[in-house]
Amino acid sequence: MPIKMIVGLQYGDEGKGRATHYEAKNASIVIRATGGSNAGHTVVANGKKYDMHLLPSAIIRPEVLSMIGPGVVADVKVLAEEIQKMRDAGVKVEKDNFVVSERTHVTLPHHKELDRLYEMLKENKVGTTGRGVGPTYEEKTRRTNIRMYDLFLEPNILKEKIAENLKVYNILVEAINKLIEEGIYQEEKFPIITAEEEYEYCMKYKGVIKEFIVDIYPILNKAIEKNELIIIEGAQSFWLDNDHGDYPMTTSSHPNASGTASGAGIGPTLIKEVIGVIKAYTSRVGNGPFITEQDNDIGNSIREWGHEYGTTTGRPRRIGWLDLVMVKHTKNTSGLTSLCVNHLDTIGKLDKILVCIGYKYKNQDINYVPIDKENCKPIYKELKGGWNTQNATTFEELPKEAKDYIQFIEEYTGVPVKYIGVGADEKRTIIREEV
Ligand code: GDP
Ligand code: MG
Numbered sequence: 359m360p361i362k363m364i365v366g367l368q369y370g371d372e373g374k375g376r377a378t379h380y381e382a383k384n385a386s387i388v389i390r391a392t393g394g395s396n397a398g399h400t401v402v403a404n405g406k407k408y409d410m411h412l413l414p415s416a417i418i419r420p421e422v423l424s425m426i427g428p429g430v431v432a433d434v435k436v437l438a439e440e441i442q443k444m445r446d447a448g449v450k451v452e453k454d455n456f457v458v459s460e461r462t463h464v465t466l467p468h469h470k471e472l473d474r475l476y477e478m479l480k481e482n483k484v485g486t487t488g489r490g491v492g493p494t495y496e497e498k499t500r501r502t503n504i505r506m507y508d509l510f511l512e513p514n515i516l517k518e519k520i521a522e523n524l525k526v527y528n529i530l531v532e533a534i535n536k537l538i539e540e541g542i543y544q545e546e547k548f549p550i551i552t553a554e555e556e557y558e559y560c561m562k563y564k565g566v567i568k569e570f571i572v573d574i575y576p577i578l579n580k581a582i583e584k585n586e587l588i589i590i591e592g593a594q595s596f597w598l599d600n601d602h603g604d605y606p607m608t609t610s611s612h613p614n615a616s617g618t619a620s621g622a623g624i625g626p627t628l629i630k631e632v633i634g635v636i637k638a639y640t641s642r643v644g645n646g647p648f649i650t651e652q653d654n655d656i657g658n659s660i661r662e663w664g665h666e667y668g669t670t671t672g673r674p675r676r677i678g679w680l681d682l683v684m685v686k687h688t689k690n691t692s693g694l695t696s697l698c699v700n701h702l703d704t705i706g707k708l709d710k711i712l713v714c715i716g717y718k719y720k721n722q723d724i725n726y727v728p729i730d731k732e733n734c735k736p737i738y739k740e741l742k743g744g745w746n747t748q749n750a751t752t753f754e755e756l757p758k759e760a761k762d763y764i765q766f767i768e769e770y771t772g773v774p775v776k777y778i779g780v781g782a783d784e785k786r787t788i789i790r791e792e793v
Contacts, residue, residue: 398669429621
């Protein structure tokens with residue numbers, strides 16, 4: 359049962375895309391399991407850079423079947439445009455290498471308006487990507503949202519469903535627009551949206567995506583029976599998980615390992631490996647607690663060396679030291695079997711590196727993550743940096759300090775580091791087969 363899962367353990371953007379793309383080389387199926395077009399996964403391969411938002415990171419391997427799972431929410435426009443963009447870049451996106459679950463929920467124009475509306479009302483902004491992902495999950499939970507399957511219904515039936523789903527939005531917008539008129543909120547008014555408009559939106563992009571929409575279970579069953587390698591690609595990250603992360607500064611789906619398995623439709627006992635991806639430091643997009651944040655010259659340097667600007671929004675990412683307490687917390691909560699540590703090249707540019715190994719919390723030293731993270735102050739251990747990974751292709755060839763850094767992560771977390779990223783290009787991945 360060689361089913362492997364790749365999940366993020368920090369705040370997203372750990373390099374899950376590049377890890378997935380690497381692992382996909384022997385896979386028959388790669389399935390994206392959670393999130394929507396708020397995700398941004400970058401893969402540098404064949405001398406080119408590819409940015410994926412909805413498509414699985416394996417799409418650039420034409421021999422692999424890339425799948426969008428039931429746990430994902432997909433904006434039909436973004437999906438259609440991404441397919442086109444990939445085709446324009448010479449990437450094959452055809453029926454035999456790409457499918458979308460008919461259970462995948464559809465993100466619609468009013469969901470993006472709701473993102474703006476909710477952020478406007480909130481005192482404590484989450485800093486969402488504004489792609490309508492949260493509101494899509496909300497209406498999915500309210501059980502009014504439409505799925506890919508619905509795009510094939512009789513036009514009148516589909517319009518009725520869309521109208522039903524739009525009711526709450528339009529009532530809300532009427533009330534909010536009054537408050538905007540009264541000057542209580544300084545924001546552009548929100549549009550009333552009709553079922554006809556959203557129906558037209560769906561039909562406009564259905565042409566491009568309809569051939570990919572299928573029942574994924576028979577395909578998965580066949581691959582499982584044949585013992586083929588399946589990779590489940592996570593999006594976002596453990597600490598953005600709505601159950602286990604920094605609630606309410608979280609994402610609306612469940613990007614922890616169990617939620618990712620559920621989003622793919624594969625049971626936990628079938629999953630042989632859970633590969634947790636981290637950076638050799640920490641980055642965070644959006645608001646929320648960040649115990650090891652370096653809002654200073656060190657953070658600025660790492661941001662420039664690591665090109666830490668969001669794939670989806672272009673926002674500068676917040677930067678901080680590696681927080682091993684946070685990473686260790688995911689060992690059991692995610693059932694990790696190994697780690698992938700990316701950006702070892704980036705952090706090595708510093709001569710002195712700090713790693714967080716505990717917190718000062720309510721006048722005590724602790725080594726777990728309390729619910730009120732914002733009351734923690736970091737306890738650091740200083741490690742030696744100043745390495746250059748340029749010539750290393752194996753773990754043994756890494757400079758001593760770089761090896762020590764990796765070994766420190768292993769000792770602290772109790773999880774072996776199997777993959778090490780020493781550059782953005784797929785070729786700059788060090789694999790430790792012995793791990
Ligand atoms: P994801 O959302 O987890 O897939 O990660 P992103 O792709 O959003 O962000 C990771 C960024 O770091 C991308 O720009 C990658 O190309 C880059 N990257 C990943 N691993 C490495 C690495 O080992 N070294 C360097 N220099 N860049 C890396
Ligand atoms: Mg990303």
